Amino acid sequence: MLETCLLGTGGMMPLPYRWLTSLMVRYNGMSILIDAGEGTQIAMKKKGWSPKPIDVICFTHFHADHISGLPGLLLSMGNAERETPLLLIGPKGLARVVNSLRVIAPELPFEIVFHELSDAEEQIRFTDLPEFAKVRPEDSASFRDLHLTAFRVNHNVTCYGYSLKLDRAGRFDAGKAIKLAIPQKYWSLLQKGQYIREADGTALTDEEKAAFEEKRALQKEAPGASGAENTAEGEAAAQTADTEEEAGGRILTPDMVLGPARRGLKITYTTDTRPCDAIRRNAADSDLFICEGMYGETDKLSKAKEHKHMIFAEAAKLARDAGGVKELWLTHYSPALVRPEDFLPETKKIFPNTIAAKDGRSTDLMFEED
Numbered sequence: 130m131l132e133t134c135l136l137g138t139g140g141m142m143p144l145p146y147r148w149l150t151s152l153m154v155r156y157n158g159m160s161i162l163i164d165a166g167e168g169t170q171i172a173m174k175k176k177g178w179s180p181k182p183i184d185v186i187c188f189t190h191f192h193a194d195h196i197s198g199l200p201g202l203l204l205s206m207g208n209a210e211r212e213t214p215l216l217l218i219g220p221k222g223l224a225r226v227v228n229s230l231r232v233i234a235p236e237l238p239f240e241i242v243f244h245e246l247s248d249a250e251e252q253i254r255f256t257d258l259p260e261f262a263k264v265r266p267e268d269s270a271s272f273r274d275l276h277l278t279a280f281r282v283n284h285n286v287t288c289y290g291y292s293l294k295l296d297r298a299g300r301f302d303a304g305k306a307i308k309l310a311i312p313q314k315y316w317s318l319l320q321k322g323q324y325i326r327e328a329d330g331t332a333l334t335d336e337e338k339a340a341f342e343e344k345r346a347l348q349k350e351a352p353g354a355s356g357a358e359n360t361a362e363g364e365a366a367a368q369t370a371d372t373e374e375e376a377g378g379r380i381l382t383p384d385m386v387l388g389p390a391r392r393g394l395k396i397t398y399t400t401d402t403r404p405c406d407a408i409r410r411n412a413a414d415s416d417l418f419i420c421e422g423m424y425g426e427t428d429k430l431s432k433a434k435e436h437k438h439m440i441f442a443e444a445a446k447l448a449r450d451a452g453g454v455k456e457l458w459l460t461h462y463s464p465a466l467v468r469p470e471d472f473l474p475e476t477k478k479i480f481p482n483t484i485a486a487k488d489g490r491s492t493d494l495m496f497e498e499d
């Protein structure tokens with residue numbers, strides 16, 4: 130389950146009834162925040178969620194309404210005696226910007242680790258980031274199914290959108306397990322994601338699992354020893370795997386008893402951008418697409434173009450054209466837009482499942498029954 134809360138829905142400046150746009154997602158004891166403008170920690174308090182256990186903060190870009198709340202948030206985390214490192218993800222220059230802001234929050238009881246984005250699009254599996262191992266040293270493998278795509282959008286400074294995805298394993302397949310002669314006593318353990326040495330029935334540690342998977346990926350890239358494109362590394366890995374197989378029997382893996390992966394969950398978040406292809410591509414099949422809509426009025430289109438923002442109709446067209454989007458939440462309203470819901474009937478004509486989100490709008494995304 131992905132617990133999701135859009136803490137604020139404002140753009141540019143916080144208002145007495147509207148905090149700045151920020152999204153918080155919790156999964157299996159892990160918390161991720163996207164953007165932290167002025168007042169985000171107050172919006173979080175209103176929701177009843179604590180900033181202390183946040184593991185990762187992602188930034189779309191370095192305009193004040195998306196990052197100026199960070200120093201205060203860090204101080205609150207420090208006051209709550211947080212000790213584990215915090216991972217920050219954002220555009221190139223992240224460390225420089227954050228370290229400048231930290232002049233007013235210099236002493237923190239925890240370390241900050243940075244992951245700067247440089248490519249137009251980057252796939253991030255948290256557990257593959259060396260920085261994440263510092264944040265979650267013990268149980269990092271329990272977050273293997275959670276991953277992030279950061280994709281560059283079109284604003285007047287470098288700006289990224291994010292898709293957060295939760296994979297879902299396939300259904301148990303007894304026929305497959307029997308065909309592969311997997312002893313029945315291991316079925317449920319494998320189904321729970323364990324890796325088992327067939328020879329002695331012991332389970333692999335998270336580290337051993339990761340090493341095994343890495344080796345398996347290399348073997349896939351360079352199958353057999355005869356391929357002309359084999360890398361020395363791939364050959365070495367294949368040989369090691371062979372030896373291991375001879376010495377200790379098979380390593381039983383969850384995919385030996387499971388069918389093909391099922392539909393997981395996906396949330397896409399984009400603010401401060403003109404419509405672009407990267408959004409359309411990445412928003413496809415989102416259970417929840419959170420998109421900026423700075424203005425409701427269609428006659429504000431030229432203003433939106435000038436400041437690299439969107440009107441509601443453009444956000445709705447993105448949701449429609451992406452394909453497979455289940456629900457659209459509009460956010461990042463101009464302070465002049467007092468009643469976003471007034472523009473909803475027109476917007477729904479383009480994408481019926483549109484919601485003019487208000488601060489604190491929450492949903493628990495669950496896997497489809499099947």
Ligand SMILES: [Zn+2]
Binds near residue numbers: 140
């Ligand atoms: Zn903004």
Ligand SMILES: [Zn+2]
Binds near residue numbers: 190192284401
């Ligand atoms: Zn901006």
